[in-house]
Amino acid sequence: MKKILREFLPLLLIGMVLFACKEGKTFKVTGNITSAEGDTLYLEHRGLAAVSVLDSTVLKNDGAFSFRQPAPENPEFYQLRMGGKIGVFAVDSTEILRISADASDWYNSFTVEDSPTNNQMKEVDALTRVAARSIAGLEDQHKAGSMDDMAFIGQLDTTLQQYKTAVSKLILGNPSSATAYYAVFQRINDWLIFDPYNKQDYAMFGAVATSWNRYYPDTERTKHLYEFTMNALKTRRKQEQQAQLFENIPVEEGMGLPDIVLSGVDGRKVALSSLDGKVILLDFVVYSADFSPKHNIDLNNLYGRYHARGFEIYQVSFDSDEHFWKTAAANLPWITVRDQRSVNSTLLATYNVRQIPTAFLINREGDIIARIEDYGQLAGELDKVL
Incomplete structure (x- = not known):
């Protein structure tokens, strides 16, 4: 018996070490969703190409849930979904995140506890919703004829500039963070708020792409961001060359101009x-x-x-x-x-x-x-x- 234990013990220890290493490369999401007994809660990954379901659970009376998944190589984005309600959060490597929400007031109550990054992402979401509501109001006034074209252009520009000023501080405060990546890809009506083809907005993409390429090289999300940013830079430079046609006086002969x-x-x-x-x-x-x-x-x-x-x-x-x-x-x-x-x-x-x-x-x-x-x-x- 002692001989068997002596032979088996090293294998057992090796197994325990491997198991511990495997456990160390995971992240855990736990918490409570109230007012949701019997509802199915899904954990999903927000990938570059699509959103994919990773796990799910049916909530009981106390709303408790717990999910465990392999840790990502770089800050990555996930969401909890229950019906049409979605709560987005970021995971940075091997974390244990505690999330709470009230299903009856999902967006106001969705909270990732003790997570500065996710608090900032929530701030970005709040600013985006405010800007979207403001723009929708301006569009309604414009369509109804109560606001002329010039006033619409002016107020739309003011709304976007106010949003960009606030969010730019979050981006430049830590361009290698999940918040910075999340912020530059925010959309209103399917349009990117930060325009990568605009010289001022491009600076935000450039800062994030450079930082991610430094801290998370060779990862899929970093490669995508870097390629996206470089392609935007090439396109913008072509646009700037074309714009010189209309800025410089006189222009080169024979250049012509776009027909209308x-x-x-x-x-x-x-x-x-x-x-x-x-x-x-x-x-x-x-x-x-x-x-x-x-x-x-x-x-x-x-x-x-x-x-x-x-x-x-x-x-x-x-x-x-x-x-x-x-x-x-x-x-x-x-x-x-x-x-x-x-x-x-x-x-x-x-x-x-x-x-x-x-x-x-x-x-x-x-x-x-x-x-x-x-x-x-x-x-x-x-x-x-x-």
């Missing part, structure tokens, strides 16, 4: 390129704005002076109210078209329009020779080219 084909007041489509051979003022406006009446009166004076010499105006409206635009544009002597996408038009980004009104003066060869933001300079520019 939109419908006029009579419903027929008119292409900007159809005016080849004329000196063109490409004018971006909003007819419902306060500046519009005086703006068009001033343009009409110039049009009367220069039209016979080969001057034409191609005026693009971003008014959301089609009827208002048609009424205002009906008697104008130049070409007026409307982009029905209004403030969401890609033309604003394509032509790098930072303010309304903005115009570009195009010579007979189709090259941009001036960017017009101060319309008082337009007559002088026309005298040079006509």
Whole structure:
């Protein structure tokens, strides 16, 4: 018997060590969900490609639950789901997390105890919900006609900037954290709030990608983030090169410019390129704005002076109210078209329009020779080219 124990004991000890190592590479989620007796609680992984179910349990009267899973290589994202209720949390390696919630007030009561990272993620969620509600309210006012296009653009920008200011502090405070990764990928209406193609927003992605690449190299999530960020950088640099076409005066000859084909007041489509051979003022406006009446009166004076010499105006409206635009544009002597996408038009980004009104003066060869933001300079520019 003693011989058997002597032979078996080393194997037993090795087994215990291996078991202990295996146990050390797990994380545990435990807690209580009240007001949910008989409901099924799921533990799910929020992967890069999809959400996958890891485990589940039927809650009893006390709402107690406990899940154990292999520890991730990097900060990873999981969720507890019960019906349509979802609570997101992060796990950093071998943790024991205690989570509590009241099913009758899920989002306000969902709490990961003693976890600064998850507290910050909850703060990001709260800020995102506030911004989403604010934007939804602005969209409703805009659609109802109680807010004009210019006011909508201004207030939307203010809402987003306030959100970004608050969340940027959390990101830059610890860019290698789960909170930072979680924050840069927040969405409203399926759109990323931080735009990786915007120079200022890109800095947030760059900071997180650099930190994760340093602390969690070669992991799947880090590779995805780094590739996403680098691709955005390449795209943004191409956009910046294109934008220089509209910033630099004069531009290189023969570069040309993106064509525009939109419908006029009579419903027929008119292409900007159809005016080849004329000196063109490409004018971006909003007819419902306060500046519009005086703006068009001033343009009409110039049009009367220069039209016979080969001057034409191609005026693009971003008014959301089609009827208002048609009424205002009906008697104008130049070409007026409307982009029905209004403030969401890609033309604003394509032509790098930072303010309304903005115009570009195009010579007979189709090259941009001036960017017009101060319309008082337009007559002088026309005298040079006509």
